[in-house]
Amino acid sequence: MDWQALILTLKLAAITTAILLAIAVPLAALLVLGRARWLAALEAVTALPLVLPPTVLGFFLLVLLGPRTAFGRAIVALLGHPLAFSFSGLVVGSVIYSLPFAVQPVVAGFAAVNPALVDAARLLGASTPRLVWTVLAPLARRSLATAAVLSFLHTVGEFGVVLMLGGDIPGATRTLSIALYDQVEGFDYAAATHTALVLLGMSLAALAVLYASGVARGAGPESARRGARHG
Amino acid sequence: MKLIRVALIFLVGLAPAAAQAPLRIAAAADLTPVLPPILAEFQKATGIHAEATFQASATLVTQIQNGAPFDIFFAANVAYPQRLVDAGLAEESVPVVYAKGTLVLWTRKDSGMGAPSLALLRSSALKRLAIANPDRAPYGKAAVSALQSLGLYRSLKPRLVTAENIAQAAEFADSANADAGLISLTSAKTAQMTAAGSYFVMPRDSYPPLEQAAVVLKHAAAPEAAQKFLDFVLSAPVQAQLAQSGLAPAK
Incomplete structure (x- = not known):
């Protein structure tokens, strides 16, 4: 078992999930509460990584x-190294790659909150941040949990982006999915089986906990309408 | 139901096109810039259409062992095709050597590293050196042997970035994400890489010779065409053409 790859993968997934939740909550609030037409375009952009091949992202x-680009040189000046072949590069890639898995459940959760409660809070003078923090987020907490679990697992399952820009450096960019690929290509099927079972077990366990907690069964007030479909 | 019927009719309509299958070639990644013109000439000479898939040699072995529908396999070493011979998946009893590869150190002209040389490999300004994965790409293995025999492996190991195959190692260096790359002469000789950078031929005695061998595969759909193509590659004009592209003749 490649423990270093396992720890690196968990670390990458945890950091990515934290960043994604911090992005997803305000973004979802904007998408649900906003009225502007261009928000549809924004929603489309946030959903893009669902349908784009990871190779597109890796190439970018x-x-x-x-x-070789001005933007890339700015990154080098800022970080001291290019995004490629570094852990921070993988974090950037993962955040983009898993974005819809964080945003969509939160949007569904916020949208399912009873509009009367939102109106009441507004009438009582709540600002938008306060409305999100004290009404939407607590009522949609199960959707937030779904977003966190899905982002985490999707990052653990990331492969194409890492293969294209990782450079397979142990301890920096060799994630579990890459380690598994290396084992298969190195004809080490015993180790590959081991790694694959760990990935399978980890994902199955996390999803089982998520579903057992009733998120996708309409247990939460917010999941009755859209949550069940998105959870 | 109607949708399924339409889909079935569509698939059946595609079947005749699939029946005229082209010659399918599994080729080591160092052949990426070399093979396409040879395929075009082969088609002109014989009328046989051939398509190539480029990957690290070991990756292709895994795919062939698991039933990938290739007719012939051009590897970047002898050991991987030998593996297919041992597994009873090849027509030949011994892999046929078709060329010898050359390992070069390549840098971009604008990398600020100066001309590539052994001194560059000792320089602390070299932050990232791209190589192909030594576990599955023969050029990657050759790169590690070369660094080891030059006594540089230990100091460079933390600075190595490993590409999936030798063509990706060239891409890492060409896109400037790596400062330099130990790549194949075939990549270094392409128009793009010649314009963007320069190369240094690694000392021949620093790594075991990169003898590249091919086998016709047992379950080939087009064994005669595969054999014809192998003969074509071994013919004097094509061998001369390979030499131009950075692959020394087999004999």
Whole structure:
């Protein structure tokens, strides 16, 4: 078992999930509470990573954000190294790659909150941040949990982006999915089986906990309408 | 139901096109810039259409062992095709050597590293050196042997970035994400890489010779065409063409 890869993968997934939740809550609030037309375009952009091949993202990060472009040189000046072949590069890639898995459940959760409660809070003078913090987020907490679990697991399952810009460096960019690939390509099927079972077990266990907690069964007030479909 | 019927009719309509299958070639990644013009000439000479898939040699072995529908396998070493011979998946009893590869150190002209040389490998300005994965790409293995025999492996190991195959190692260096790369001469000789950078031929005695061998696969759909193509590659004009592209003749 490649423990270093396991720890690295968990670390990557945890950091990515934390960043994604911090982005997803305000973004979802904007998408649900906002009325502007361009918000539809924004929603489309946040859903893009669902349908784009990871290779598109890998290519952008490797070449268009590489040291040959002005933007890439700014990154080098800021970080001291290019995004490629570094843990921070993988975090950037993972945040983009898993964005819809964080945003969509939160949007569904916020949208399912009874509009009368939102109106009441507004009438009582709550600002938008306060409305989100004290009404929407607590009522949609199960959707937040769904978003966290899905973002985490989706990051653990990331492969194409890491293969394209990782450089397979142990302790920095060799995640569990890459370690598994290395084991298969190195004809080490015993180790590959082991790694695959760990990934399978981890994902199944997390999803089982998520579903057992009733998130997808309409147990939460917010999941009755959209949550069940998205959870 | 109607949708399924339409889909079935569509699939059946595609079947005749699939019956005229092209010659399918599994090729080591160092052949990426080399093979396409040879395929075009082969088609002109014989009328046989061939398509190539480029990957690290070991990756292709895994795919072939698991039933990938290739007719012939061009590896970047002898050991991987030998593996297929041992597994009873090849027509030949011995892999046929078709060329010898050359390992070069390549940098971009604008990398600020100066001309590539052994001194560059000792320089502390070299932060990232791209190599192919030594566990599955023969050029990656050659790169590690070369660094080891030059006594540089230990100091460079933390600075190595490993590409999936030798063509990706070239891409890492060309996109400037790595400062330099130990890549194949075939990549270094392409128009793009010639314009963007320069190369240094690694000392020949620093790594075991990169003899590249091929086998016709036992379950080939087009064994005669595969054999014809192998003969074509071994013919004098194509061998001369390979030499131009950075692959020394087999004999």
